[in-house]
Amino acid sequence: xxxxxxxxxxxxxxxxxxxxxxxxxxxxxxxxxxxxxxxxxxxxxxxxxxxxxxxxxxxxxxxxxxxxxxxxxxxxxxxxxxxxxxxxxxxxxxxxxxxxxxxxxxxxxxxxxxxxxxxxxxxxxxxxxxxxxxxxxxxxxxxxxxxxxxxxxxxxxxxxxxxxxxxxxxxxxxxxxxxxxxxxxxxxxxxxxxxxxxxxxxxxxxxxxxxxxxxxxxxxxxxxxxxxxxxxxxxxxxxxxxxxxxxxxxxxxxxxxxxxxxxxxxxxxxxxxxxxxxxxxxxxxxxxxxxxxxxxxxxxxxxxxxxxxxxxxxxxxxxxxxxxxxxxxxxxxxxxxxxxxxxxxxxxxxxxxxxxxxxxxxxxxxxxxxxxxxxxxxxxxxxxxxxxxxxxxxxxxxxxxxxxxx
Amino acid sequence: xxxxxxxxxxxxxxxxxxxxxxxxxxxxxxxxxxxxxxxxxxxxxxxxxxxxxxxxxxxxxxxxxxxxxxxxxxxxxxxxxxxxxxxxxxxxxxxxxxxxxxxxxxxxxxxxxxxxxxxxxxxxxxxxxxxxxxxxxxxxxxxxxxxxxxxxxxxxxxxxxxxxxxxxxxxxxxxxxxxxxxxxxxxxxxxxxxxxxxxxxxxxxxxxxxxxxxxxxxxxxxxxxxxxxxxxxxxxxxxxxxxxxxxxxxxxxxxxxxxxxxxxxxxxxxxxxxxxxxxxxxxxxxxxxxxxxxxxxxxxxxxxxxxxxxxxxxxxxxxxxxxxxxxxxxxxxxxxxxxxxxxxxxxxxxxxxxxxxxxxxxxxxxxxxxxxxxx
Numbered sequence: 001x002x003x004x005x006x007x008x009x010x011x012x013x014x015x016x017x018x019x020x021x022x023x024x025x026x027x028x029x030x031x032x033x034x035x036x037x038x039x040x041x042x043x044x045x046x047x048x049x050x051x052x053x054x055x056x057x058x059x060x061x062x063x064x065x066x067x068x069x070x071x072x073x074x075x076x077x078x079x080x081x082x083x084x085x086x087x088x089x090x091x092x093x094x095x096x097x098x099x100x101x102x103x104x105x106x107x108x109x110x111x112x113x114x115x116x117x118x119x120x121x122x123x124x125x126x127x128x129x130x131x132x133x134x135x136x137x138x139x140x141x142x143x144x145x146x147x148x149x150x151x152x153x154x155x156x157x158x159x160x161x162x163x164x165x166x167x168x169x170x171x172x173x174x175x176x177x178x179x180x181x182x183x184x185x186x187x188x189x190x191x192x193x194x195x196x197x198x199x200x201x202x203x204x205x206x207x208x209x210x211x212x213x214x215x216x217x218x219x220x221x222x223x224x225x226x227x228x229x230x231x232x233x234x235x236x237x238x239x240x241x242x243x244x245x246x247x248x249x250x251x252x253x254x255x256x257x258x259x260x261x262x263x264x265x266x267x268x269x270x271x272x273x274x275x276x277x278x279x280x281x282x283x284x285x286x287x288x289x290x291x292x293x294x295x296x297x298x299x300x301x302x303x304x305x306x307x308x309x310x311x312x313x314x315x316x317x318x319x320x321x322x323x324x325x326x327x328x329x330x331x332x333x334x335x336x337x338x339x340x341x342x343x344x345x346x347x348x349x350x351x352x353x354x355x356x357x358x359x360x361x362x363x364x365x366x367x368x369x370x371x372x373x374x375x376x377x378x379x380x381x382x383x384x385x386x387x388x389x390x391x392x393x394x395x396x397x398x399x400x401x402x403x404x405x406x
Numbered sequence: 407x408x409x410x411x412x413x414x415x416x417x418x419x420x421x422x423x424x425x426x427x428x429x430x431x432x433x434x435x436x437x438x439x440x441x442x443x444x445x446x447x448x449x450x451x452x453x454x455x456x457x458x459x460x461x462x463x464x465x466x467x468x469x470x471x472x473x474x475x476x477x478x479x480x481x482x483x484x485x486x487x488x489x490x491x492x493x494x495x496x497x498x499x500x501x502x503x504x505x506x507x508x509x510x511x512x513x514x515x516x517x518x519x520x521x522x523x524x525x526x527x528x529x530x531x532x533x534x535x536x537x538x539x540x541x542x543x544x545x546x547x548x549x550x551x552x553x554x555x556x557x558x559x560x561x562x563x564x565x566x567x568x569x570x571x572x573x574x575x576x577x578x579x580x581x582x583x584x585x586x587x588x589x590x591x592x593x594x595x596x597x598x599x600x601x602x603x604x605x606x607x608x609x610x611x612x613x614x615x616x617x618x619x620x621x622x623x624x625x626x627x628x629x630x631x632x633x634x635x636x637x638x639x640x641x642x643x644x645x646x647x648x649x650x651x652x653x654x655x656x657x658x659x660x661x662x663x664x665x666x667x668x669x670x671x672x673x674x675x676x677x678x679x680x681x682x683x684x685x686x687x688x689x690x691x692x693x694x695x696x697x698x699x700x701x702x703x704x705x706x707x708x709x710x711x712x713x714x715x716x717x718x719x720x721x722x723x724x725x726x727x728x729x730x731x732x733x734x735x736x737x738x739x740x741x742x743x744x745x746x747x748x749x750x751x752x753x754x755x756x757x758x759x760x761x762x763x764x765x766x767x768x769x770x771x772x773x774x775x776x777x778x779x780x781x
Contacts, residue, residue, distance in 0.1 A: 056688070135526050137650050
């Protein structure tokens with residue numbers, strides 16, 4: 001009973017928190033709301049007309065939505081890189097960053113689910129997938145595994161920070177015996193979500209570009225580079241705009257994680273390129289299309305070469321201690337690394353899987369305006385969710401938001 | 407060659423008891439056989455036609471998903487239906503209670519409701535299958551005034567359908583493609599086609615990369631040969647495994663089918679198919695009422711909705727009624743052979759036993775039931 005009262009008060013207080021803020025904050029939220037509304041309008045057109053308003057066809061049947069989904073699963077999984085040192089290895093430095101990381105994971109997962117729903121031809125019959133009411137093709141379909149692990153991870157990432165914040169809100173210390181098992185579980189779970197998402201593609205013998213044992217590990221490496229890179233950028237913004245104190249030491253430690261992951265990712269990229277191009281087979285055609293174009297079709301060339309050069313540049317910058325320890329340079333490197341991996345793990349991965357088609361037909365894919373509108377809308381949704389979560393969390397952590405302290 | 411010899415393919419065809427009354431026992435080596443009994447399903451069509459025409463003349467042009475959801479109605483009917491649906495939605499009453507006055511409106515709402523929340527066809531009992539088919543037929547009648555016959559016939563015992571394609575005979579006329587589109591009520595706007603005919607250059611072998619599957623010139627073109635592909639109805643279909651809701655499955659007679667009403671439209675099966683056998687309804691499929699094939703099967707050529715998968719079913723509405731698929735019947739050169747693999751006297755078995763047959767991408771382990779051969 002008392003807990004319910006505290007919870008009601010927390011909800012009220014957080015509503016109060018998120019509706020009040022500086023002018024910049026209001027402009028930011030208004031902007032996100034506007035983009036979301038545009039996205040919803042685009043989605044309403046898609047619902048009405050069907051997926052024919054997107055650039056997808058029978059030849060390239062997954063596009064921007066699934067690309068973003070794949071990438072964001074990686075961002076969500078990366079929260080673990082902060083959880084592990086803090087809760088399991090007891091490295092205090094990360095403690096403040098960890099709540100931000102978990103908030104980011106929640107936002108990324110919500111975006112993932114939104115992208116999947118946006119990609120569905122029949123969102124009105126999605127209840128067919130709910131175990132019990134519908135038919136859940138478990139364990140045969142990797143998509144059902146993905147539904148399970150994503151929702152499980154979402155639950156973990158909501159419940160752990162909620163428990164900690166709920167205790168802090170009442171001015172009590174959180175009990176490690178309660179949250180440490182959850183934190184340890186989420187470490188394994190994060191690896192699981194990304195591996196399962198990779199298996200979704202890796203298990204298709206029909207698509208040689210994906211049917212590749214390195215796909216899963218490379219997903220993990222790139223995720224652990226892009227995710228913490230985003231966290232560094234977010235922490236930098238939070239440091240500037242709020243009174244939440246984040247030490248340089250914390251950011252530098254996360255930068256170390258990004259560096260190692262980016263280096264491993266680059267090694268795997270080289271291994272992949274070697275396999276595809278040293279002794280090219282019929283199965284290397286998708287890679288040829290991606291990197292050099294096939295029969296004059298070169299739509300992805302500018303994208304992938306941008307991604308590769310940004311990737312290499314960022315990794316080189318991060319590798320040198322002097323450059324990495326300069327925060328301005330670090331932020332730049334993190335930004336370009338994030339963009340590079342978004343391209344590479346986004347449509348640099350999904351689209352070439354379909355090109356050339358099963359019988360060698362090359363039909364290119366370009367997203368339409370409506371598709372881009374929906375995509376931006378979902379990103380805005382993610383940013384909005386994250387802003388709300390972060391603002392409340394920061395207020396509690398800095399001790400400004402306390403039960404009965406009004 | 408002995409009937410028990412299975413070296414030409416690894417499907418375990420002879421495991422079951424053989425049956426003599428088969429789909430195609432004519433024994434001809436090529437072309438569609440004419441020895442089938444055509445089961446006519448004429449009902450009191452004319453009577454209904456007149457009756458329904460009188461009541462809802464205008465709505466007859468609707469088809470597809472529209473049958474169910476885009477009914478033209480005046481504001482009063484709309485409100486009635488809305489009220490009715492809301493009341494059901496709240497769980498307060500069922501539509502059969504006299505909330506609204508019009509019998510037909512009530513019936514439509516009832517059908518829509520039951521159709522929206524029905525289960526997966528694969529798991530339905532025979533009565534439930536019949537129930538949904540009756541509802542769909544009635545719904546079509548109410549909307550368009552036309553009577554369709556829709557079958558829910560299950561796979562027969564000791565039948566396993568197989569298909570063979572004679573590369574030497576095919577001249578690329580594409581009669582099979584048109585027959586398929588007409589038979590299976592495919593969307594005319596997007597020009598969806600299940601069959602692709604690949605035009606290949608002589609002397610280059612089976613080089614799909616350089617083949618053209620979208621040609622518009624006189625055939626047979628000099629120095630070319632032709633090869634058709636469609637759904638191969640694999641015995642180990644990757645598309646079936648990946649479906650998250652079991653909306654697609656392999657029937658006992660080997661047909662790989664889709665429950666269009668259960669499909670959620672994720673297109674995972676499309677990514678998993680190595681043979682380009684699946685098609686997606688990117689927008690609402692439309693077939694002019696005059697061109698509609700009214701002889702339908704639940705798993706076959708009934709109208710699809712927007713946002714669901716569809717594919718070749720070896721014309722389940724024909725093959726389970728003892729006929730050849732439309733493509734086999736339409737082929738002017740006799741390049742296409744269809745029949746029961748479990749019947750030792752069938753044409754398809756003769757082809758498999760006497761010709762040098764091969765299948766595409768056998769290394770993937772999908773075990774297609776679609777063979778190619780040459781004279």
